[in-house]
Amino acid sequence: PSRAEITYFGAGPALLPTDVLETAAQALVNYKDTGLGIAEHSHRSELAATIINEAKADLATYLDIPTADYETIFMQAGGTGEFSASVYNLVGAWVARQHAAVVAELGGADATDDAVVAALRKRVETGLKLDYIVTGGWSLKAYQEAVRLLGPEYVNLAADARVDNGGKFGKIPAQSTWKLSPDAALVYYCDNETVDGVEFPEFPAVLAPRPDGTGPVVVADMSSNILSRRIPVSNYSLLFFGAQKNLGLTGVTVAVIRKSLLAPATVQPSPALMRKLALPIPPIVLQYEIIAKNNSLYNTLSIFDVYIAGLVLKRLLQIFPDKVDGQEAVSKKKADLIYAALESNPAVYKIVPDKSVRSRMNICFRVTKNGAVDESEKAFLKEATAQGLTGLKGHRSVGGIRASNYNSISLEGAEKLAKFIEAFAKA
Numbered sequence: 310p311s312r313a314e315i316t317y318f319g320a321g322p323a324l325l326p327t328d329v330l331e332t333a334a335q336a337l338v339n340y341k342d343t344g345l346g347i348a349e350h351s352h353r354s355e356l357a358a359t360i361i362n363e364a365k366a367d368l369a370t371y372l373d374i375p376t377a378d379y380e381t382i383f384m385q386a387g388g389t390g391e392f393s394a395s396v397y398n399l400v401g402a403w404v405a406r407q408h409a410a411v412v413a414e415l416g417g418a419d420a421t422d423d424a425v426v427a428a429l430r431k432r433v434e435t436g437l438k439l440d441y442i443v444t445g446g447w448s449l450k451a452y453q454e455a456v457r458l459l460g461p462e463y464v465n466l467a468a469d470a471r472v473d474n475g476g477k478f479g480k481i482p483a484q485s486t487w488k489l490s491p492d493a494a495l496v497y498y499c500d501n502e503t504v505d506g507v508e509f510p511e512f513p514a515v516l517a518p519r520p521d522g523t524g525p526v527v528v529a530d531m532s533s534n535i536l537s538r539r540i541p542v543s544n545y546s547l548l549f550f551g552a553q554k555n556l557g558l559t560g561v562t563v564a565v566i567r568k569s570l571l572a573p574a575t576v577q578p579s580p581a582l583m584r585k586l587a588l589p590i591p592p593i594v595l596q597y598e599i600i601a602k603n604n605s606l607y608n609t610l611s612i613f614d615v616y617i618a619g620l621v622l623k624r625l626l627q628i629f630p631d632k633v634d635g636q637e638a639v640s641k642k643k644a645d646l647i648y649a650a651l652e653s654n655p656a657v658y659k660i661v662p663d664k665s666v667r668s669r670m671n672i673c674f675r676v677t678k679n680g681a682v683d684e685s686e687k688a689f690l691k692e693a694t695a696q697g698l699t700g701l702k703g704h705r706s707v708g709g710i711r712a713s714n715y716n717s718i719s720l721e722g723a724e725k726l727a728k729f730i731e732a733f734a735k736a
C-alpha cells in the first residue's frame with residue numbers, strides 16, 4: 310500500500326507527518342544548497358547550532374516553558390537513559406544541599422573534611438530517599454533502575470497501582486495514600502503509561518509547590534504524551550521525553566531542567582565526596598550540567614534528529630496559533646471519538662484502564678465474546694489491517710489492542726478507526 314492508504318496506530322516509533330519526511334529526505338541529500346546533507350554537516354557548525362537553538366526556542370514557545378528558569382537539552386540515551394540520569398543527577402543535587410547545610414552547621418570554613426563527611430554519611434543513611442509513584446510498566450522500570458543503581462534502602466515505592474487492583478495496572482492510587490518521604494531527592498511519576506493506557510488526568514495536586522515557593526523535587530516521564538496538552542512546567546524540577554512518539558525520530562531525548570539544578574560547582578558534589586559516601590556519580594554523557602553547559606554538544610549529537618524535531622515543532626506552531634492548547638483540543642476530540650465507539654458496544658469491547666485515568670494517547674482495550682477474550686481479537690486486528698488501520702496490536706507484555714493516538718494521527722484517522730470499531734461490533 311502507499312503511505313496515504315495507511316493509518317498507523319503503533320506506539321513508537323510513531324507516524325511522522327509525510328510533509329516533514331519529504332522535506333527531511335531532501336535535506337539528507339543536500340541541505341539548503343550546501344552540497345552536503347544535513348547529517349553530514351559538522352555538529353559544531355553554525356548551521357547545526359541554529360537547528361538546535363531554533364528547536365529549543367520553538368519547543369519553549371509551543372509549551373510556554375519559562376526559559377529564564379528552565380534549560381532544555383538534547384541527549385541520546387532514550388527514555389531509559391533518563392531513568393538513570395534522573396537518579397544520578399538528583400541524588401547529586403540532594404547531597405550538595407545536605408553538604409551546604411552540614412558545612413553551615415559545623416561552622417562553615419572551620420569544618421574539617423572528616424567531620425563533614427561523617428555528618429553527611431549520617432544524613433545519607435537516615436534521610437536519602439527517592440520516591441516513585443508506580444502506575445504502569447514504564448514507571449516500574451524507572452523504579453527498578455533506581456533500586457539497581459542505589460540499592461533498595463534509598464528507594465521508596467510511594468505508591469503501587471497494582472495493589473488493590475488485582476495485581477494489574479489500570480488505576481492511579483488516591484494521592485492521599487501516597488507515602489511521600491520528607492525532603493525526597495526526587496518524586497518520580499510517568500505522566501502517560503504507554504503500555505497500560507493510564508494517563509494522569511492532571512498534575513497531581515499533592516506534589517504542587519507550596520505557597521512559599523518550596524516543594525517536592527518532581528520528575529516526570531512525558532515520553533508518550535508530550536506536546537499533546539498544556540503542562541505546568543514550573544511545578545517540575547525535571548521533565549523528559551524520548552522524541553519518537555510526538556516529537557520526531559528515535560535517537561534524541563529531551564530533558565527540560567530547572568536551571569537551579571545546573572550550577573556546576575554548587576550543585577553537583579565532587580566525585581571524591583560521592584565515593585566517600587558510597588554513592589554513584591553519573592557517566593559524563595548523563596550529567597545534565599555538562600550537557601547544558603555545552604548546549605547539548607558535549608559530544609556528537611545527531612543533528613538530523615534535532616532537525617526533524619524542529620520541523621515537527623514549526624509545523625505544530627503553524628497549524629495551531631494557540632500552540633499546545635490547539636493540539637490539546639484535537640487530541641481530546643480524537644480520543645473521545647474512539648472511546649465513545651468502544652463504550653457504545655460494551656458487549657464486545659472492554660476498555661482496560663479505569664475511566665478516571667484513561668490515556669488520550671494510548672487507548673487500550675480487549676475484544677471479547679460472552680465476557681471473555683477469544684479469537685475475535687485476532688479477527689479485529691486482521692480486518693483492521695485489511696482496511697489500512699495498522700499497528701493496533703497491544704504491547705507484548707499485556708496483549709489486547711492498543712490504538713496509539715499520537716499527534717500525527719489526523720482527526721480523519723481517528724474517525725476511521727471509530728467507524729471500524731462500530732462496524733466490527735455490529736458484524
Ligand code: PLP
Nearest residue numbers: 387388389447503530532533551
Ligand atoms: N517511557 C515511556 C513512557 C515510554 O513509552 C518509553 C518507550 O516506549 C520509554 C520510557 C523508554 O524509552 P526508550 O525506548 O527511548 O528508552
